Amino acid sequence: AQSVTQLDSHVSVSEGTPVLLRCNYSSSYSPSLFWYVQHPNKGLQLLLKYTSAATLVKGINGFEAEFKKSETSFHLTKPSAHMSDAAEYFCVFDRGSTLGRLYFGRGTQLTVWP
């Protein structure tokens, strides 16, 4: 069965240090993969998406993710964390049906310390 697994439920970093949020996927084919962010009392916002055009995907707010088929991973990174990055992050996949349906991981709560 296709799925995504977020390896950390909580990640804490200091402001200005790198961010790494880990996600592994399980799929018999190359899925469409996404990262979404959810700030408190806000809707989900798309950070970036992978759809097989390029393995390194750049998103908004300085985030990027690399699709590694050999490792079945799609980790989210940012070189330097900012206080405003504190939020819940979801790794998401889409089986690619014509009418999209998203499958969310359980989420990683990112805390950024001053």
Place this chain on the structure above:
Amino acid sequence: DAGVTQSPTHLIKTRGQQVTLRCSPKSGHDTVSWYQQALGQGPQFIFQYYEEEERQRGNFPDRFSGHQFPNYSSELNVNALLLGDSALYLCASSLVSRERGTGELFFGEGSRLTVL
């Protein structure tokens, strides 16, 4: 340009009652999907409406039903509420095209339902 709007933002119900949640999609979008996000979990797909018909459905009981209106807005109805239905209900809209299938989903801020 208004994004996806949902109402009400918060509501409290008791077990056995019924609830209706409403969603207006982003301007120009024709597809509405509903997701349930329980506390500490990722959102789970409930169902999706396109051209006023339910096109896909997740693993939710028949107590969950919906509707899409000609103006593309949508309602989610939940009957015979259970304590476990307490969650944030998210609406997402998108635009379907033959070339790209479903475009990017835009999410509303959700309706938080508490069942006592």
